[in-house]
Amino acid sequence: MQKPLILVTNDDGITAPGVRNLVEFMNEIGEVVVVAPNSPQSGKGHAITINSTLTFEEISLEGPQSDYSLSGTPVDCVKFALDKILTRKPDIVVSGINHGANSSINVIYSGTMSAAVEAGVEGLQAIGFSLLDFSWDADFGQAKEFIQEIVLKTLENPLPKGVVLNVNIPKLEKDKIKGIKVCRQAHAKWEESFDERINPHGKKYFWLTGYFNNMDSGSDADETALADGFISVVPVKFDLTAHEHLEQIAAVLNT
Amino acid sequence: MQKPLILVTNDDGITAPGVRNLVEFMNEIGEVVVVAPNSPQSGKGHAITINSTLTFEEISLEGPQSDYSLSGTPVDCVKFALDKILTRKPDIVVSGINHGANSSINVIYSGTMSAAVEAGVEGLQAIGFSLLDFSWDADFGQAKEFIQEIVLKTLENPLPKGVVLNVNIPKLEKDKIKGIKVCRQAHAKWEESFDERINPHGKKYFWLTGYFNNMDSGSDADETALADGFISVVPVKFDLTAHEHLEQIAAVLNT
Numbered sequence: 001m002q003k004p005l006i007l008v009t010n011d012d013g014i015t016a017p018g019v020r021n022l023v024e025f026m027n028e029i030g031e032v033v034v035v036a037p038n039s040p041q042s043g044k045g046h047a048i049t050i051n052s053t054l055t056f057e058e059i060s061l062e063g064p065q066s067d068y069s070l071s072g073t074p075v076d077c078v079k080f081a082l083d084k085i086l087t088r089k090p091d092i093v094v095s096g097i098n099h100g101a102n103s104s105i106n107v108i109y110s111g112t113m114s115a116a117v118e119a120g121v122e123g124l125q126a127i128g129f130s131l132l133d134f135s136w137d138a139d140f141g142q143a144k145e146f147i148q149e150i151v152l153k154t155l156e157n158p159l160p161k162g163v164v165l166n167v168n169i170p171k172l173e174k175d176k177i178k179g180i181k182v183c184r185q186a187h188a189k190w191e192e193s194f195d196e197r198i199n200p201h202g203k204k205y206f207w208l209t210g211y212f213n214n215m216d217s218g219s220d221a222d223e224t225a226l227a228d229g230f231i232s233v234v235p236v237k238f239d240l241t242a243h244e245h246l247e248q249i250a251a252v253l254n255t
Numbered sequence: 256m257q258k259p260l261i262l263v264t265n266d267d268g269i270t271a272p273g274v275r276n277l278v279e280f281m282n283e284i285g286e287v288v289v290v291a292p293n294s295p296q297s298g299k300g301h302a303i304t305i306n307s308t309l310t311f312e313e314i315s316l317e318g319p320q321s322d323y324s325l326s327g328t329p330v331d332c333v334k335f336a337l338d339k340i341l342t343r344k345p346d347i348v349v350s351g352i353n354h355g356a357n358s359s360i361n362v363i364y365s366g367t368m369s370a371a372v373e374a375g376v377e378g379l380q381a382i383g384f385s386l387l388d389f390s391w392d393a394d395f396g397q398a399k400e401f402i403q404e405i406v407l408k409t410l411e412n413p414l415p416k417g418v419v420l421n422v423n424i425p426k427l428e429k430d431k432i433k434g435i436k437v438c439r440q441a442h443a444k445w446e447e448s449f450d451e452r453i454n455p456h457g458k459k460y461f462w463l464t465g466y467f468n469n470m471d472s473g474s475d476a477d478e479t480a481l482a483d484g485f486i487s488v489v490p491v492k493f494d495l496t497a498h499e500h501l502e503q504i505a506a507v508l509n510t
Contacts (some may be wrong), residue, residue: 045301
């Protein structure tokens, strides 16, 4: 039997420890091709490169996989891999492991998750993985068996059409992780605050900062599961239609 | 009575005819503040600027509104306006008018719609407008009364929590537009194709191109409404959870 073909990408850049760990875990499951950004792309959401051009190169990194570094966004990487690099359709696309959480509303800002969503739009099985630890030397090892389990189960039991998975892993030692919980996206938002500074030429400039405000303590919310020590899995869709409100809005606009 | 405060943004840049038309239409309804990108930001999706800094300036353009030009993405513009420019909460945020369609799956790539979604995340009323005409000198005038009507009705009848509107306008003369239709997002995708070229130094580079593949002829889909000569209005949500599949996925992952 042919080994599954696994496309790996991320948003922290092709050399980030998070993606190198994910590649190592996937090498034990299938044939791995990595197409990932050549620079950090955090917070790029579903951006694509249309007003400038892209370049790529094959690079040599440890392991049996092939590695291609692209000058674009995570979503560009998925599109480019499918059109220019892969010679057959991948069995699954995995993105990450992100250095930092992509739970709750962060799914819409996340390059990691946008790559997975793009793969879903392409009709592929796709999962984004994130660890709740921003540090470059975070310990991704404790998540290995959970990640492999989720990927293997998804290969065996394909996701419903139009759905990809958003997996977040708490920053805990392996034996402290309580298990996997399928959740809904918590209701939360960033309270932004721009940090104002003055450049050497006297002009104001700003850094986007803020704090994450979770407004949702529901037992079925991803933030709750993570706080309780579970790995959260949110099925994410890209039909953004608020079907439940179509009639109400039609009643207003069609009078 | 205080006039409604209307925040206007877009993704084609603050001087694009589409946003200047929208500003003109909104000046007849309320007090208008424009915070828009200083450069084209098409296809930026929900990108935010976290690895570099932002600058802004107040610029002087025709009309009674205030105009602020920001060095960031459309989503940055909404965040920056709320934190640094506006002195009270806007009654509504309008984005566009985009030069080109944002119907169907384009909602996830669109900077125009991502600005509206960000406003929704902030708990504000928000609408994105797009005209099915990519040209810089497109005629936005025929949409004036429809756009004003949608904004006024939304101010009078607030949208359900967690919902913003994605409005697309067909490229038709005013008396050929058949009316407004509330729709769902059509099932469609881009079939990408990267156009390969060689630079003067002999290195390959690529332009992202492709064609739009509508796979959905449902009478309730936005693409159908537009093809039939209607203005399409899709209520868009940002809880991306596939609630209808939670149990099925839990059954797979929790065994």
